[in-house]
Each structure stands twice: as structure tokens, then as C-alpha cells.
Amino acid sequence: MTDRETLIRKNILTQLKEADGYLVLGTHLLGDVNMTTPQLSSTEFCDSIKAAEDAHLITSVRSERGLKYKINDNGRAWLSELNI
Amino acid sequence: MARKIRGDSKLDQLPDEAFSALRDWFAVENVTYVQAQDRLREQYGVETSMGALTNFFQNHCVGFKLRKARDFAEEVGKVIAEGDNQFGETTIELIKQKAFERAAANEASIEDLVSFMKILGDTKKLEIQQSKLDIESRRVALLEAKAAAFDKIDAAANDDNLTAEQRLEQIRKGLKI
Numbered sequence: 001m002t003d004r005e006t007l008i009r010k011n012i013l014t015q016l017k018e019a020d021g022y023l024v025l026g027t028h029l030l031g032d033v034n035m036t037t038p039q040l041s042s043t044e045f046c047d048s049i050k051a052a053e054d055a056h057l058i059t060s061v062r063s064e065r066g067l068k069y070k071i072n073d074n075g076r077a078w079l080s081e082l083n084i
Numbered sequence: 085m086a087r088k089i090r091g092d093s094k095l096d097q098l099p100d101e102a103f104s105a106l107r108d109w110f111a112v113e114n115v116t117y118v119q120a121q122d123r124l125r126e127q128y129g130v131e132t133s134m135g136a137l138t139n140f141f142q143n144h145c146v147g148f149k150l151r152k153a154r155d156f157a158e159e160v161g162k163v164i165a166e167g168d169n170q171f172g173e174t175t176i177e178l179i180k181q182k183a184f185e186r187a188a189a190n191e192a193s194i195e196d197l198v199s200f201m202k203i204l205g206d207t208k209k210l211e212i213q214q215s216k217l218d219i220e221s222r223r224v225a226l227l228e229a230k231a232a233a234f235d236k237i238d239a240a241a242n243d244d245n246l247t248a249e250q251r252l253e254q255i256r257k258g259l260k261i
Contacts, residue, residue: 014146015146015147015150018146018148018150018151018154019150019153019184019188022150022153022154022157022180022181022184022188023185024150025185025188028185028188028189031114032146035110035117035141035145036138036141036142036146038138065185
């Protein structure tokens with residue numbers, strides 16, 4: 001992973017960790033991560049979300065309002081390794 | 085990666101009022117960095133950069149909104165769980181999730197959330213008032229029953245057609261001795 005990819009993943013997982021079990025709507029998550037990631041593009045965000053899901057760091061749930069996400073234990077462990 | 089925050093970062097040294105205001109602008113009102121920059125200048129005479137605001141956000145606001153949304157959802161869950169309703173655990177969890185999403189939304193308004201809680205609060209108040217009315221009704225019914233019993237005792241005590249022993253027996257019955 002590049003530094004940029006690590007930064008985006010860190011910011012996504014940090015937000016989801018604060019939700020602590022609640023599902024976060026994708027659009028809300030993008031808005032919040034956008035504030036902490038300079039010049040974040042929607043492509044970067046989507047790619048990072050997909051990679052995090054593939055790595056079983058987060059879980060997505062489809063709803064009538066769109067995809068919602070929550071962090072998994074693997075995601076928490078990944079953040080712990082960054083000392084966050 | 086974000087640069088390590090400098091110990092003398094201007095925004096970290098803001099007076100408490102300005103610090104709280106800046107955090108609330110981001111976390112509650114969801115202002116942009118440009119809006120925050122303008123407000124800081126206009127309201128507190130503080131000039132700052134986008135980089136400093138980003139660092140401030142990362143250090144003090146990340147997760148703040150979601151933590152508050154989570155706390156709000158837990159409070160909603162508590163109010164519902166304590167109410168006299170028929171909601172099952174799954175429904176309560178669903179309501180909590182909805183409350184969380186409302187509070188976490190960028191367009192969430194404090195008025196909406198206050199109304200949401202007020203509705204639950206009013207519902208709870210109504211339940212409490214109903215419960216008080218029930219207690220009062222039962223109390224009144226008991227007092228009426230006692231009054232009726234004493235009327236009978238009084239009638240028995242003044243009934244010349246009864247012997248002294250019969251009157252005493254009627255009084256004992258009325259007092260349930």
C-alpha cells in the first residue's frame with residue numbers, strides 16, 4: 001500500500017471505530033473522511049472501501065438508503081497496529 | 085500521514101470559548117474549512133491556514149460527531165426501553181440505528197434531534213401522568229369503599245332494632261376485625 005492509501009484507510013477505519021457498532025451510511029462516511037483527507041476523490045474513497053472489505057476489515061450492509069458500513073475486529077486490529 | 089502536531093500550534097492554544105466554538109462548527113454544524121477560516125477571522129480575529137485547520141480537525145473533531153451520535157442513540161434506546169411499550173429488542177435496536185443516522189447526518193439539525201427526543205420525552209411524561217392517574221383512581225376507589233364501610237358501621241351503631249351484641253358484631257364486620 002502507498003502512504004496515501006494507508007492514510008485513507010486509516011481515516012475510514014478511525015471514523016467507523018468511533019461509531020462503535022452502529023452502521024455508518026456511505027455518504028456520511030465519505031463526508032467525514034473528506035474532511036481529514038486532503039483532496040480526496042470519490043474514486044479513491046470507493047477503492048479504499050472495496051479494499052478494506054476484501055481484507056475483511058469492514059462489513060457493508062445494503063439498505064434502502066444505500067450501503068452502510070461498520071468496522072470489524074480485523075479493522076480494529078489494523079488500527080491498533082498503527083497505535084490508534 | 086498527518087504531520088505531528090506542533091506544541092505551539094495556534095489553534096491548540098485558542099482560548100476555551102474559541103476552541104469549543106471551532107470544534108462545534110466542524111462537529112455539529114459541519115462547516116467547511118473555508119467557512120471555519122472566515123468565522124475565526126471575523127469572530128475571534130484569528131488568521132489560520134487550511135493545513136492548521138486540517139490538523140485541528142484530525143486532532144479534535146475526528147469521531148467527535150459520531151461519538152455524539154452514538155451517545156444520542158443510546159439515550160433514545162434507554163428512553164424507549166424504560167417506557168411502557170411493546171417494542172422488542174430488535175425494534176429498539178432498529179430505532180437506535182435510525183436515531184444514530186439522524187444525528188450523524190451532515191444535514192442534521194439540532195432542532196430535529198431535540199424534537200425527536202421531545203416526542204419520546206413527552207411520550208414518557210404522558211406514561212408517567214397516566215400511571216399517576218391510575219394510582220389516584222385506585223386511591224379514590226379505596227377511600228370510597230372505606231367511606232361506604234363507615235356509613236354501614238354508623239347505620240349499625242344507630243339501629244335501634246339491633247341488640248348491643250348485634251351492633252357490636254356489625255361494627256366488627258365493618259372494621260373487618
